Amino acid sequence: MRTLGKLFGIAAACGYLAIAATNAVAAEPLKIRLGYGVAAEEQLWLLLAKPDIGTHYGRDYTIDGTRFSGSDKRAQAFEAGAIDIASSSANGVIFAAAEGVEGKIIASISRESKRGYSTSFYALASSPLKTVRDLKGKTIGINGFETSGHLWLKTALEQAGLAEGDVTIVPISFPAMAESLRSGKIDVGEFPQPFDALLHNEVQATRIFSAKDAIPTDEELIVLVAKDAFLKAHADGMRAFLADLRASTAFYLQHSKEARQILLDSKMVRVPADVFLGMSDYYRDPGLRAEVATLERMQESQFNAGFQKKKADIGKLVDLSYLPKD
Secondary structure, three states, rough: HHHHHHHHHHHHHHHHHHHHHHHHHOOOOOOEEEOOOOOOOHHHHHHHHHHHHHHOOOOOOEEEEEEEEHHHHHHHHOOOOOOEEEEEEEEHHHHHHOOOOEEEEEEEEEEOOOOOOOEEEEEEOOOOOOOHHHHOOOEEEOOOOOHHHHHHHHHHHHHOOOOOOHHHEEOOOHHHHHHHHHHHHHOEEEOOOHHHHHHHHOEEEEEEHHHHHHHOOEEEEEEEEEEEHHHOHHHHHHHHHHHHHHHHHHHHOOOOOHHHHHHHHHOOOOOOHHHOOOOOEEEEOOOOOOOOOHHHHHHHOOOOOOOOOOOOEEEEEEEEOEEEOO
């Protein structure tokens, strides 16, 4: 009887330990593999630099972040399943969706809008180039083909009576754009923030045109995209992450200089403080809500430009159900 009682005691103890272990595993926070970029993502970088700006980090989720200097490698990593969430050009996401790449836009990070800064194309001030009509025969640097920058350039050229064939287009990463312009590798380059502010700290430049000169209506610039299977499997963790991202966005918008100083101190941004702290910035929606109607207009522009041969269903591409409800 003692032996039987001891066996029952051991079995009960083992059962308790098994339940405790199961609960410990269940309590493990979601690990999000995040791929992010080098421009127009300040509130996302702020969350990475100061995760306690929200209330869920470490309990409901953690982030394993990887910075990509180019959108092409980030897109490849996302498609291959090497990252779970990617910050991405909205135009790039639309294009990929039309080609059958699976993903859901779950949040808006920044917009091209007349309500804020607009990505601009510059020549050196010492150059004779002053307008888009002057670009015939010149070399233009953009961050990649079939990107937002490519669309703005193509549209601006057409408005000036020129075609893509009238210029040479060279893909260059944003961190290398200023040096390419200074060295004469390109005659005009595409500059988002903070690279615009950094360029003007180093040289005198002439703005040839901006994104809003080419396409005056609002455009989603940077969005967050994730695969539907990942979202459904980790709904609570994703809601926690996006709640913290919204808190980070609120802090960035309400305490801009303090937020930017955090980014400088954490080395998330490597720009002289006097440049970064005073730079003009993109419009950012406080609720992180990507606009379906805006994305539909963007797709129409891409389709008309010949970038897309078929259209994606924008309504099915956007899923804002993981954003905070209040």
